[in-house]
Amino acid sequence: MNKEDTESLNSIGPSCETVEMGINYRQLVRGDRIHGSLLHDPDVFAEEMEQIFVRGWAFVGHASEIKNNGDWVKRQLGNESVIMVRGDDGGINVLSNRCSHRGTALCWEHSGNNSFFQCTYHNWRFGLDGNLRAVPFPDGYSKPKEELGLNRAGQVANYRGFIFANLDGQAGFIDEHLGAAGYELIDRLCEMSPSGNLDLGKGWIGHRVQSNWKLWPESDSDGYHVGFVHASMSASTDTHYDDVAIGGDAVQSSRAVDYGKGHLELDWRPSYKQELSWLGVTRERVQDYYSALSQRVGNELADQMLWDGPPHAFLFPNLFLGETVIAIVEPVAPGEMIHRHTAVQFEGADDAFNERLLRQTEAAFGPASFITTDDAITAERVQAGVSGIDTSWASANRGWIDLSRGMHREAVDENGVRSSNSSDETTNRGFWYRYLEMMSEEVTR
Amino acid sequence: MTSPELRTEIEEFLYREARYADEFLLEEWEALLTDEFHYWVPAGRLQGDPSKQLAYLNDNRTRVATRIRQLQTGKRLSQIPNSPMRRVISNIEIESANDGEVLVKANFVIYELAAQSSGELRVWPGQAQYRLERVEGNLRMSAKWIELVTADAGQRNLTFLI
Numbered sequence: 131m132n133k134e135d136t137e138s139l140n141s142i143g144p145s146c147e148t149v150e151m152g153i154n155y156r157q158l159v160r161g162d163r164i165h166g167s168l169l170h171d172p173d174v175f176a177e178e179m180e181q182i183f184v185r186g187w188a189f190v191g192h193a194s195e196i197k198n199n200g201d202w203v204k205r206q207l208g209n210e211s212v213i214m215v216r217g218d219d220g221g222i223n224v225l226s227n228r229c230s231h232r233g234t235a236l237c238w239e240h241s242g243n244n245s246f247f248q249c250t251y252h253n254w255r256f257g258l259d260g261n262l263r264a265v266p267f268p269d270g271y272s273k274p275k276e277e278l279g280l281n282r283a284g285q286v287a288n289y290r291g292f293i294f295a296n297l298d299g300q301a302g303f304i305d306e307h308l309g310a311a312g313y314e315l316i317d318r319l320c321e322m323s324p325s326g327n328l329d330l331g332k333g334w335i336g337h338r339v340q341s342n343w344k345l346w347p348e349s350d351s352d353g354y355h356v357g358f359v360h361a362s363m364s365a366s367t368d369t370h371y372d373d374v375a376i377g378g379d380a381v382q383s384s385r386a387v388d389y390g391k392g393h394l395e396l397d398w399r400p401s402y403k404q405e406l407s408w409l410g411v412t413r414e415r416v417q418d419y420y421s422a423l424s425q426r427v428g429n430e431l432a433d434q435m436l437w438d439g440p441p442h443a444f445l446f447p448n449l450f451l452g453e454t455v456i457a458i459v460e461p462v463a464p465g466e467m468i469h470r471h472t473a474v475q476f477e478g479a480d481d482a483f484n485e486r487l488l489r490q491t492e493a494a495f496g497p498a499s500f501i502t503t504d505d506a507i508t509a510e511r512v513q514a515g516v517s518g519i520d521t522s523w524a525s526a527n528r529g530w531i532d533l534s535r536g537m538h539r540e541a542v543d544e545n546g547v548r549s550s551n552s553s554d555e556t557t558n559r560g561f562w563y564r565y566l567e568m569m570s571e572e573v574t575r
Numbered sequence: 576m577t578s579p580e581l582r583t584e585i586e587e588f589l590y591r592e593a594r595y596a597d598e599f600l601l602e603e604w605e606a607l608l609t610d611e612f613h614y615w616v617p618a619g620r621l622q623g624d625p626s627k628q629l630a631y632l633n634d635n636r637t638r639v640a641t642r643i644r645q646l647q648t649g650k651r652l653s654q655i656p657n658s659p660m661r662r663v664i665s666n667i668e669i670e671s672a673n674d675g676e677v678l679v680k681a682n683f684v685i686y687e688l689a690a691q692s693s694g695e696l697r698v699w700p701g702q703a704q705y706r707l708e709r710v711e712g713n714l715r716m717s718a719k720w721i722e723l724v725t726a727d728a729g730q731r732n733l734t735f736l737i
Contacts, residue, residue, distance in 0.1 A: 240727065332629040335618050336729020340693045364652035367641045468729055473629050488629055498616060498632035498731035498737075500645055506732050507653040510692035 153177065157524055159566040161559070162534035165524045166516035168530075169342040173519075175464040180507040182447050182568050183208025184297045187307040187459060188450035190214050190224055193291040194477075195241070197413050200258060203241040203328035206468075207297060212283070213237055213247070214293060217258040222288060225260040226281035226293040236280075240334075243256045247280075256280055289313065290320045291328060292449075303488045308445070311547070313391030315443045319451055322435050324422035324478035330456060332488065335496045337469040341509035343448075343461035346469055347561045349505045350452065350459075351394040351444045353386055353552035354535065359508050375552060383550035386536070387430035392446025392564025394557040397549075399438045408439030408453055409490065419476070419483040442472070444557070446564050465513050469502065471495045533558050577669045585679055586667060588707065592665055593683075596736035599657045601643045604736060609708055609717040612636045616721045616737060621704060631723075632737075633732060640663045646734075653691055653734040660687040660735060664703075675709035676717075687735065697731055700724040 153174055158165040168174050182188070188207055191214045195203050202215035204227060211227035213236065227235050229249040236247045236256070246263060255264045260280035265271065265421045284299015288455075294304055301307065308316075320326055349355070356375035357364070364372055374384045375398070385397040398408070406413060413420060413436065423430035443451045450457040457471040473491035475484045494501045507524075519529035536554025543549075550556040577585075589608075594701050595604040616632040625633055634642060645651050670678040685699040694700040721737055723730070730737035 152614050290582060333618060335629060335631060338729045340731075342697070359652060362645045362648040362652070365648040450710040470729070485626055488626075489633065492630055492633050493638070496631055498733040500641070503732050503734050504652040507691050510689075514692060 137533075153521060155566055155569040158521065158567075159562050164539060164562050165521065165531045166519035166529040166531050167521040167523065169344060169516045170464045170513065170519070171521055172464050175342075175461070177569065178358050179208035179461065181571060182565075183210070183461075185571065186301050186447065186568055187285075187287075187294050187296045187304060188447055189445065190286075190293045190295045191454075192328065193222060193288060194327070194329045194331050196222065197331075198534055200243045200245050201241070202237065202244065202258075204237050204239070205458075207283075207295065208461060210297060211235060212295070214295075222286060222293055223259055224283035224286050224293070228281065229254055230256075230262065230278050230280055231265075256563075279362060279522065284322060286359040290316055290326075291330070292316055307391065309389065309391050309393065310545075311393050311395075312391070312445055315393070315395065315441045315451055318491075319440045321427065321431075321472070322440055323476035324419065324424065324426055325476075326426065327477040329475040329477045330472050332473050332475060334458070334470045334472045335401065336460075337471070337495070337497050337502060339467055339469060339506045339509055340465055341467060341506070341513040342464060343459050343467040344561075344565070345509040345512055346450075346459045346505075347392075347394075347444050347447070348466065348558050349509060349554065350450045350457070351396055351442075351557035351561070352555075353384060353396045353557070355508070359504045360501060360506065365486070367500070368410065368570050370398070370402070370410065373403050373407060380552045381555055382552070384558040385549045386552045386554050388548040388556050388560025388563075390546055390560070390564075391559050393444065394446075394560050395441055395443040396552055396557065398442060398552075401552075402439070405433070405436040406439075409486070411486070416483055416486075418480040422478055422480070446561065449566075452495065454487045455495050457495065465517065468507070469495075533562065576671050581672060581677075582669065584714060585669060585677060585707065588696070588716075589664055589667065589681060589705065592716065593662050597660050597662055599654075599735070601606065601646055601736075605640070605643050607716050608636065608639070608717045609710060610636055611717050612639060613718045613720075614639050615718075616723065616733070619726050621702075621720050621722045631726075631733060632721075651734070653732050656690050658687045658690055658735050660685055660731070662686070662699075677705075677707040677714070679705045679707065681705070686736070689731070695731075699733075699737065701726075 158168055190205050191203055199216050199218055202213050204215055205212050213225045213227050215223050217223050227237050229236055231254050232251055234249050234251045253266050259265050260282045262278045283295035283297050285296040287304035288296045320328055353375050356371055363454040383400040387395040387397050401459040426500045440453045441451050442453050448459040454474045455471050457469055460468040460470055473488050523529040533555045536556055540548050540550045540556055548556050594609055614634040617630045646654055662683050664681045664683050666682040668680045681703050683703055687697045689695045701721055701723040704720040707714045708717045
């Protein structure tokens with residue numbers, strides 16, 4: 131962006147005086163549309179990594195991945211490589227994967243178990259809490275060790291095993307971020323487990339896509355595309371999406387829901403025509419699971435859960451509760467991201483049931499799947515379409531992406547929850563409302 | 576010791592299977608499979624029980640039929656157009672050959688052009704393990720297991736027959 135454009139943009143926006151030389155997001159995110167430049171501009175990407183992934187809360191992983199003290203997994207939070215580790219006290223720490231001496235990455239495999247982290251450059255040794263324990267030839271240092279620990283997430287929260295972190299520690303409480311809806315969506319999934327607990331220990335599969343990361347919250351919560359992008363799936367096999375997401379407003383009654391804070395759901399429940407439609411089986415095939423579940427929650431609730439299925443929901447900014455699959459949206463570069471997923475496994479369910487969930491996951495998600503492969507190609511085509519759009523075009527009315535579908539027929543309840551037909555862009559707008567709040571935060575700070 | 580005749584027959588089978596896959600000759604490729612065919616691309620090494628793991632691809636015969644049917648719908652966005660691709664197979668080792676069952680390992684490299692989107696040239700190196708069986712005199716494939724060099728690193732769309 132050249133200086134002239136910056137001045138002309140700044141002269142329009144209400145926040146111009148505090149966003150000096152910066153990108154004026156209020157000019158680029160409007161109620162009914164967003165500007166395509168937000169999907170590829172490198173400056174936008176850099177600011178997102180700071181505003182959303184450093185200053186905000188994001189999903190890191192699940193406690194079941196690191197059951198024993200010393201178990202760790204490597205994760206990416208925006209630009210920051212982090213280690214999620216079970217400490218000596220059984221608590222979970224989220225540490226920067228970077229030696230505090232010269233910046234060397236401490237872990238390069240996906241996961242492991244260690245009683246400490248040792249840098250391979252000068253053998254500095256850190257505890258599982260990130261504190262510096264020992265350095266070779268310590269007489270060379272007059273600084274106290276306490277000043278030389280690893281960087282760590284300022285806040286870490288654990289809700290039913292879902293681990294969230296806020297790197298800068300200034301984002302406010304997790305309750306404020308997740309809200310009642312975030313908790314309810316996680317509850318709805320966990321409650322379907324016979325023990326009430328999930329096991330997400332089957333490993334994560336990376337689907338590398340040449341698109342901006344924000345196209346995945348959009349696609350994961352978009353009910354409009356299913357009958358078109360996934361027509362080949364629908365034509366070659368029976369799936370529950372035929373009932374809940376295909377055919378348009380006239381034939382199904384699913385809802386697109388924006389709970390606020392960027393938490394979104396495609397609520398299929400009103401459309402299901404039979405129990406277990408979401409799993410594609412009859413009750414006889416999952417009798418052991420049903421028995422185990424109803425033992426804890428009772429028959430009435432268990433029956434209801436068999437109908438309702440797990441939620442299809444997105445928690446801002448990077449967690450997709452994709453029914454029987456969990457996915458992380460991982461930004462890499464403006465036009466490069468990873469959609470990383472694992473299979474939900476219900477602790478306390480029989481092996482045959484959990485294996486069914488594995489096979490369901492393989493069919494639906496990942497590089498060789500029947501479904502998200504066509505989302506990937508679609509995201510890549512969007513990326514190709516928007517890659518020439520400059521931020522300066524906004525004022526010239528070029529390069530806009532329309533998200534107005536259903537604005538005239540949205541319902542808003544007493545809690546501010548917006549909902550509409552599942553083919554409406556209520557969910558997509560919900561993502562961008564929250565995005566705008568996060569990206570223009572510096573204005574109010 | 577495998578006879579030169581059997582070795583030649585196996586090599587010809589593998590090359591034909593590779594060409595059918597490269598050229599999206601889907602019916603011809605499917606005709607090479609036995610009814611028990613298992614197709615597996617793990618997200619790591621070829622080890623352990625496939626049914627207990629989360630893989631990139633883990634098809635029984637029914638699912639591979641669905642996979643082929645999906646490609647034949649004419650609506651499979653991620654293969655419109657089909658990827659122009661060629662693979663090279665080498666280092667063919669016949670592990671065992673008895674009672675009409677042959678176990679073979681081979682290295683491969685696939686060059687695939689992502690003609691559906693970015694136009695990127697994608698390179699897929701790895702090892703294939705085949706189980707071949709003799710059905711009515713002809714070799715058929717009852718398992719194809721693929722260990723990608725990049726198995727741990729995540730993948731681009733893999734919507735062709737690997």
